[in-house]
Amino acid sequence: MNRPVRLPLLDILRLGLLGLSTRRARAALSALGIAIGIATLVVVTGIPASSQRALLAELSALGTNILRAQPQTDAGAKALLPESAAAAAARIGPVTGATAVANTHATVRRSDLADPNDSIGLTVLATRTDLLATIGGSLRSGRFLDSGTENFPTAVLGTRAAVRLGIATIVPGHEPLVTIGKHRFSVIGILRPMPLTPDLETAVLVGWQAAKDTLSFDGHPTVLYVKAVESRIEAVRDVLPATLNPELPGAVQVSRPSDALAAKRATQHSFSALFLGLAGVALLVGGIGVANTMIVSVLERRREIGLRRALGANRGQIRGQFLTESVALAVLGGVVGTALGAGVTTVYALSRSWLPVLPPGALGVGLGCAIVVGAVAGVYPAVRASRLPPTEALSAV
Template identity: 65%
Template sequence: MTITSTSTRTGRFADSRPVRLAPLDILSLGLMGIRTRKVRAALSALGISIGIATLIVVTGIPASSRQALMSELSALGTDMLQTVPVRQDPPVLLPPESVDMAARIGPVTVASAVANTHAEVFRNDRAAAGDHTGLTVLASKLNLLQAINAEVGSGRFLSADTEKFPTAVLGSAAASRLGIPEITAGQPAPQIYIDRRWFTVVGTLEKTPLSPDIDRSVLVGWDAARGLRQFDGHPTVLYVKAEESQIEAVREVLPATINPELPGLVQVSRPTDALAAKRATENSFSAIFLGLAGVALLVGGIGVANTMVISVLERRREIGLRRALGANRGQIRGQFLTESVILSALGGIAGTLLGVLATVGYATHQGWQPVIPVTSVTAGFGGAVVIGMLAGVYPSVRAARLTPTEALATT
């Protein structure tokens, strides 16, 4: 009898212990509130999705606009320096190896040069000696276009296959003066007369705002220029492109690098004012991003918290019934906290997709390259989950504090 009584008493105590819910059971309870109130859940998720979509839009559209603006400012030569010898008598000459020496500076990305050949160019060999075009014939390195942000208008630029031969490329103004506006494929290439030699024109250039002198020049290969009578092989203008963040440092060391013996006789252009404008624009956009993102997240968090508080008020009968059937406070807290996180996560996913689509559509309409900051996308979903947790703390605690009699009596 004693053993039976003990067994019975032990069994009664075992039955009275609260049942632990597995994570899947808590997830199911959280989803149950969403499934049974689909309209309310949809509106709740819509509130957070609008906040997250706003976050992505207010960061993505300005980022796309900034990228377009940065590209325009970069085209103004924010990363380019020009180096010329100081004008004096006798003239100062840059060393022939100065291009290779400049290219060895760490932050330098491109180093190129042109050299004045002092040759005269004519449309044909019948022009009078004094009837020259007033154009400059320059020997050019093959990477010149990359260094000055220039583009080929028609034909092609000098290459390793053609630089040793008498071929030429015309600047935009030079092409107009010589009557050769473009090179047409499939037709015989026009020729011009330089220093008593015929040169075949293989291409023309678009206008080069960063280097107007190139527009009024005839470019020939460096090796081909060695056959001209007055060419001495010394660069006249050195073009250097470097990392924007290091452009001032490169400017400081450039004279001593390319002309160690006479660095004071080397003149280097200062960085363009567009670089200062570009840096100021980047800083102002960064401040705007932070402010707008904070407002969007705050609005979304308030919406979720408000929705969950109302949910607790509406579902007091459900809370009281579950408490009467044995659910403890921890299980009630877990149910409402899980529901809040799920609602916010669903809203975060929807808001992220909506924000990305809106940003891509608007940027494409404006002709910009769409830019979606990775941080805003990850913050969109991650922030939604965190907001859901924070917003669900008070409502879940409030729901757990309700006793069964209090919950059932106030419905």
């Protein structure tokens, strides 16, 4: 008995592609349906991902990983934080930065002619030079305290403090002066708004050593800012009181994690089921288009099928030819759709000043869906073609 000739995979692929090349317009329209579905899938995952990254960056800039520790006001002298509190907090494993400020209880005036008892609601804080780096703050004008200025009578204003003192900007070489206590301080910088640290917006910040030398500052911090790894922020909060005051941990009050952190975590777990549903519908429509094209192709190519069967082609080879043609048609649409979706996502993200995000999973799933849709859509036409008797195919011509 003669065994059927096995058709090499490369020949089956050539036959499938030949079927597409002879009916280009119809193939292009069918591939377009798949392309629209895949492009929709990429766009509805890429644009939300880009938006999510931008939102997470904005939330992180607010200081979602910052804890605020201070002594209980009713715990007496034992509640005072040691001057080494920031260094002690920095030794906690997940902590990436720690700094301190201290209320000097001094008054600040725009000039020495103003009422010395009128502090206009501003607080004079002694601060470390690493404050901005720890809390993620930035300057609107001028510069911050550094190793060259922290020991001298220089000050940096919070955004609201600058408004109340009537100082709008800092011109190098012509820094305005304010009176703190009995001493004149040069204002060298103005901070930008910091919504999560509102106490700094109404503060006048002076160097730690300068506060000791001119404002009778005792060296004890009143507020400690601790920056930690976001995923470990709750663990740091639990051990921070005992670290700062081992003898009386209950005398240390630590803020709870920011509400912005909760919002950030919720954003990280959100996705748009509606958009994914729309992408699924688009893929379904594209699959129906491919199936329709392949069924029509079988009807139009009955003579070809009959001749190939008469010349010895078996059913498996006929099925392989039409199934390959269907998958190739879907892959073509998938490649075009992936490129189109990536382009639309990139253009839209850049128009909103976002960093474009193209999830590799979405691109891979897109091409995978195209192959699956093509295979499923081509099963029935391929089986129908393989079951067509040669005599019936030839007699119908």
